Amino acid sequence: MLTPRREGDDVERLLSVTVSRGRRFRNRLAGIWMYASFVIVTVPLVIVIAYVVSKGIGVINGAWFTQKIFVLDTQKGGGMAPAIVGTLVITFWATMLSVPLGVLAAIYLHEYGKRGRLARLIRFMSDVMTGVPSIIMGLFIFIVFTVPLGAKGLIGFGGSLALACLMLPIVIRSSEEMLRLVPDDLRQASYALGNRKWRTIMTVVLPAALGGMVSGIMLAVARAAGETAPLLFTIGAARRINWNVFEGPNTALPLQIWNNSQSAFHPAQDRAWGAALTLVAIVFVLTLVARIISSRFSLKHD
Amino acid sequence: MTPPSDLRVPDQTSPDPTRGLSRGGRGGRGDQLFRGVALVAGLLVLAILVLIVWSMFDKGRDAIRVSGITFVTGDVWDPPTNTYGALAFIYGTLLSSFIALILAVPVSIGIALFTIETVPRRLRRPVVSVIDLLAAVPSVVYGLWGILVFAPAVQGFYQNIADTVGTWPGFSAVFGGNASGTSFMTAGIILALMMTPIVTSLSREVINTVPSAQREAAYGMGATRWEVIRHAVLPWSRGGIVGAVMLGLGRALGETIAVALVIGSTAQITSHIFLPGYSIAAVIANEFGESSGTEQSALIAMGLLLFAITILVNVAARSIVARFDLRAQGA
Numbered sequence: 152m153l154t155p156r157r158e159g160d161d162v163e164r165l166l167s168v169t170v171s172r173g174r175r176f177r178n179r180l181a182g183i184w185m186y187a188s189f190v191i192v193t194v195p196l197v198i199v200i201a202y203v204v205s206k207g208i209g210v211i212n213g214a215w216f217t218q219k220i221f222v223l224d225t226q227k228g229g230g231m232a233p234a235i236v237g238t239l240v241i242t243f244w245a246t247m248l249s250v251p252l253g254v255l256a257a258i259y260l261h262e263y264g265k266r267g268r269l270a271r272l273i274r275f276m277s278d279v280m281t282g283v284p285s286i287i288m289g290l291f292i293f294i295v296f297t298v299p300l301g302a303k304g305l306i307g308f309g310g311s312l313a314l315a316c317l318m319l320p321i322v323i324r325s326s327e328e329m330l331r332l333v334p335d336d337l338r339q340a341s342y343a344l345g346n347r348k349w350r351t352i353m354t355v356v357l358p359a360a361l362g363g364m365v366s367g368i369m370l371a372v373a374r375a376a377g378e379t380a381p382l383l384f385t386i387g388a389a390r391r392i393n394w395n396v397f398e399g400p401n402t403a404l405p406l407q408i409w410n411n412s413q414s415a416f417h418p419a420q421d422r423a424w425g426a427a428l429t430l431v432a433i434v435f436v437l438t439l440v441a442r443i444i445s446s447r448f449s450l451k452h453d
Numbered sequence: 454m455t456p457p458s459d460l461r462v463p464d465q466t467s468p469d470p471t472r473g474l475s476r477g478g479r480g481g482r483g484d485q486l487f488r489g490v491a492l493v494a495g496l497l498v499l500a501i502l503v504l505i506v507w508s509m510f511d512k513g514r515d516a517i518r519v520s521g522i523t524f525v526t527g528d529v530w531d532p533p534t535n536t537y538g539a540l541a542f543i544y545g546t547l548l549s550s551f552i553a554l555i556l557a558v559p560v561s562i563g564i565a566l567f568t569i570e571t572v573p574r575r576l577r578r579p580v581v582s583v584i585d586l587l588a589a590v591p592s593v594v595y596g597l598w599g600i601l602v603f604a605p606a607v608q609g610f611y612q613n614i615a616d617t618v619g620t621w622p623g624f625s626a627v628f629g630g631n632a633s634g635t636s637f638m639t640a641g642i643i644l645a646l647m648m649t650p651i652v653t654s655l656s657r658e659v660i661n662t663v664p665s666a667q668r669e670a671a672y673g674m675g676a677t678r679w680e681v682i683r684h685a686v687l688p689w690s691r692g693g694i695v696g697a698v699m700l701g702l703g704r705a706l707g708e709t710i711a712v713a714l715v716i717g718s719t720a721q722i723t724s725h726i727f728l729p730g731y732s733i734a735a736v737i738a739n740e741f742g743e744s745s746g747t748e749q750s751a752l753i754a755m756g757l758l759l760f761a762i763t764i765l766v767n768v769a770a771r772s773i774v775a776r777f778d779l780r781a782q783g784a
Binding site for chain 2: 169170174175177178180181182184185186187188189191192193195196198199200202203251252253255256258259260262263264269270272273275276277278279280281282283284285286287290291294295316319320323347348349350352373376377378379380383384405408409412413420423424427430431434435438442
């Protein structure tokens with residue numbers, strides 16, 4: 152008789168009795184493949200993060216967050232404040248542009264267009280738009296925004312526009328998913344109270360979907376904050392802090408990593424590692440907060 | 454038999470709030486205004502896509518007129534003589550993405566199956582989180598690690614492969630010759646790292662739609678775990694997994710910064726994967742800032758070409774995934 156302890160033990164012993172050696176061998180092999188796949192991917196992730204932390208931590212001190220960026224690749228020290236400020240303000244304005252528009256588009260898709268032909272087209276194209284390479288968004292904004300403005304065109308806001316184009320489809324799709332989770336009973340209850348459709352959406356549907364929407368939006372922000380290519384030709388270059396996205400050139404953490412990583416000198420390379428650690432920290436915090444919000448939100452519905 | 458009209462159940466799940474309310478007055482206008490604003494926001498997606506094509510075609514026209522068909526068939530890119538043949542860049546884009554595909558697909562499907570078929574339920578979330586973390590790392594950080602750490606470290610290893618495998622008959626054209634740290638292969642490896650989370654998470658969703666009855670039936674007939682995967686899970690999800698892989702491919706084709714840092718920035722068409730190359734996105738990132746005139750126009754035309762390729766791949770992939778979605782819901 153078998154004495155079952157765990158489900159797994161049971162199955163293993165049954166297999167050894169009833170299943171031929173060849174089948175057992177193939178089963179083993181498949182198990183090893185699946186397990187190894189996970190390890191193969193985890194190892195480089197751990198190595199990359201370990202390098203970023205160990206190399207980046209050395210240059211980060213008080214001055215890092217307050218000083219301007221040194222011009223010379225060979226000069227040690229200096230700070231990264233202009234790039235940190237640039238990343239924050241450029242991403243902030245990209246969020247201000249893409250979130251209201253993206254949420255409104257999601258409302259059109261789920262509350263008005265539903266499964267109509269136009270809504271299906273928009274839904275499909277916004278899925279396709281998530282696959283547009285980020286450098287194309289940079290070129291696009293360069294052509295339609297930076298060039299027409301001439302000498303005053305290289306400003307942080309150009310970068311915000313390019314990032315907003317990247318964020319828009321992500322915001323639309325994640326927001327529509329959340330609207331879909333709102334139970335129809337809530338809408339019906341609101342209509343029964345005599346509310347018009349727009350009031351129902353604004354006061355009942357949106358608040359109910361808010362938690363999930365915020366987490367989807369934060370993931371979009373995290374992705375945008377780490378983008379380099381859309382900023383390459385749109386925001387110019389700056390070494391001083393510029394809080395104003397509408398005037399004067401700016402800089403950002405990804406651009407500093409891109410420039411300094413191609414230098415042959417160690418002080419510049421160190422700056423690249425420091426900027427990478429700062430960027431990864433910002434992105435991970437955003438991702439983590441988004442995950443916490445979304446897990447709270449989904450618990451409420453269970 | 455159809456019920457009398459006043460008893461018919463309406464198609465919508467919720468009653469239409471405009472029916473029975475006065476059309477005039479402020480409230481009605483508010484409804485129409487809100488619908489209009491939402492519609493405009495939705496149309497913005499289409500407008501942006503159309504505007505991208507129009508603006509890039511407008512600026513890229515010059516170069517296409519100068520080069521004609523040699524723009525995609527010529528492999529000489531020499532701005533001083535106004536010669537623009539993008540073939541070497543197209544080749545580099547395709548080859549590096551192809552290497553990434555070969556490396557990433559078995560691993561991604563392996564992880565997706567691992568999370569659903571093997572891992573105990575309570576460990577599923579941590580495993581998914583690790584893969585999500587991989588996607589959260591910005592591409593420029595992979596590029597930084599690639600150029601400063603990975604490429605210098607891996608050169609000796611490449612050379613060893615070139616000196617052993619590269620001498621075997623039939624293998625020398627791909628693996629032989631001198632090995633460089635920054636190369637098609639390095640770009641492919643970094644791209645594979647960035648592709649894996651996308652392909653994994655989509656494949657996972659697809660595999661999740663396999664009805665558990667199908668799985669249990671196979672187990673009930675005495676199948677091993679592998680036989681269940683092979684005969685009950687994979688046939689069901691094959692279409693969706695193909696779509697997931699194509700979405701990953703679309704991402705790899707368009708990836709700019711990481712590739713620009715590790716591919717070696719040398720425009721050449723060669724079968725040797727350990728030699729440096731170049732890609733469309735990488736040359737735009739490197740050269741566009743200092744370009745002007747026809748050269749700039751040529752770089753924009755190349756961007757348009759990249760846009761067209763990625764849109765085609767994405768449309769095809771999304772169609773496959775969408776069809777699969779419908780089948781899963783309808784079943």
